[in-house]
Amino acid sequence: DAKTTQPTSMDCAEGRAANLPCNHSTISGNEYVYWYRQIHSQGPQYIIHGLKNNETNEMASLIITEDRKSSTLILPHATLRDTAVYYCIVPTQGGSEKLVFGKGTKLTVNP
Amino acid sequence: NAGVTQTPKFQVLKTGQSMTLQCAQDMNHEYMSWYRQDPGMGLRLIHYSVGAGITDQGEVPNGYNVSRSTTEDFPLRLLSAAPSQTSVYFCASSYRRTGNYGYTFGSGTRLTVV
Numbered sequence: 041d042a043k044t045t046q047p048t049s050m051d052c053a054e055g056r057a058a059n060l061p062c063n064h065s066t067i068s069g070n071e072y073v074y075w076y077r078q079i080h081s082q083g084p085q086y087i088i089h090g091l092k093n094n095e096t097n098e099m100a101s102l103i104i105t106e107d108r109k110s111s112t113l114i115l116p117h118a119t120l121r122d123t124a125v126y127y128c129i130v131p132t133q134g135g136s137e138k139l140v141f142g143k144g145t146k147l148t149v150n151p
Numbered sequence: 152n153a154g155v156t157q158t159p160k161f162q163v164l165k166t167g168q169s170m171t172l173q174c175a176q177d178m179n180h181e182y183m184s185w186y187r188q189d190p191g192m193g194l195r196l197i198h199y200s201v202g203a204g205i206t207d208q209g210e211v212p213n214g215y216n217v218s219r220s221t222t223e224d225f226p227l228r229l230l231s232a233a234p235s236q237t238s239v240y241f242c243a244s245s246y247r248r249t250g251n252y253g254y255t256f257g258s259g260t261r262l263t264v265v
Contacts, residue, residue, distance in 0.1 A: 074253060083155075083241050084194065086253030138209065139184065139243070139254055141194040 044128045049146040052122075058115040060145050062128030065109040071131065073104060075113045077124040078144075084127070087113065118149045153177050157242050157257035164232040164264045172227040172260050174242030181247035183225040184209070184254070185217065187238040194241065200225055201247065232264045 045063040052058040064073060075087040088095055088102045090111070095102040101114040115122055127144040158173045176183065184199040186209075196209030200219040214236060216228040225244075229236060239261050243254040 076253070078194075081239075081259075083243075083256030083258055084254075086255070089253060138196065138199055138207075139245075140196055140210070141186075143193050 044130055044142055046126075046128055046142065046145045048143070049148070051148050051150055052115075052118045054120060054149055054151050055117055058118040058122065058147060058149070060113040060115075060126050060128075060147060061110065062113070063110045064128070064130045067108050067130050069108075073102070073108075073111050074129045074131065074139075075100070075102065076127045076129065076141075077122075078127070079121075079124040084141075087126075118147075120149050120151065123147060123149045155242055155244055155255050155257035157240075157260050159260060160258070161261050162263070164229070164262065166232060166234060166264060168232050170229050170232065172229070172240055172242075172262070174225045174227065174257060175223050176225075176242075176244040176255070177223065178244060178255065179222060180244035180255070181222070182245040182254070183219065184243045185215070185225070185227045186241045186243065187211065187236075188241065189238050197227065197240075229262075234264045236262065237264045238262060 072089050072091050074089040076084045078084045088100050090102045090104050104111045125144040125146050127141050155176045181202045185197040186194040188194045195211045197215050198217040200206045203219050203222050206217050219225050239259045241259050242257045245254040
């Protein structure tokens with residue numbers, strides 16, 4: 041998988057937007073950016089993915105820079121239940137069957 | 152539609168015992184994977200499969216065997232359990248096509264080897 045870099049931890053106030061950055065400067069042209077999260081002790085949960093354009097679903101928005109070397113996951117109105125470890129993953133082109141997790145960002149949403 | 156089902160949820164083994172962790176999915180997903188997660192650590196890929204009859208090793212395959220005789224099932228076998236295999240094991244599945252909608256994970260099997 042293409043190397044990704046994420047901050048180790050972040051804090052966010054409840055009700056505010058949480059913006060989680062990810063650097064993936066070695067990403068190739070056809071490689072997607074995926075975001076997952078893992079709430080304590082549970083199995084990871086898929087959040088969103090994108091290639092070039094910004095994406096939005098019921099959980100979050102994904103903003104990918106024009107050069108595709110970085111992206112930001114946005115949780116528009118963070119709640120306490122969004123406290124989790126968030127993983128940014130770029131599966132190697134042709135290797136999307138093998139999902140390799142890094143250390144992720146521990147997001148703590150504070151009341 | 153049950154998603155990814157893992158059994159058992161909890162298991163205690165004695166050193167040297169063998170067992171099989173079961174994983175089944177009903178979404179007709181081609182890809183399936185096994186991960187382990189040690190306390191306070193990230194997920195590490197053990198084995199994965201891109202379809203029935205095809206398996207490959209991940210980051211930490213030693214001490215584990217897998218097979219994929221059907222699309223639905225991907226069991227993980229511990230050959231001779233060791234305390235170092237105490238961990239939480241997650242199974243996951245996904246569609247094959249590029250840009251697919253991500254992996255679906257099971258709720259995990261918590262294994263303790265004493």
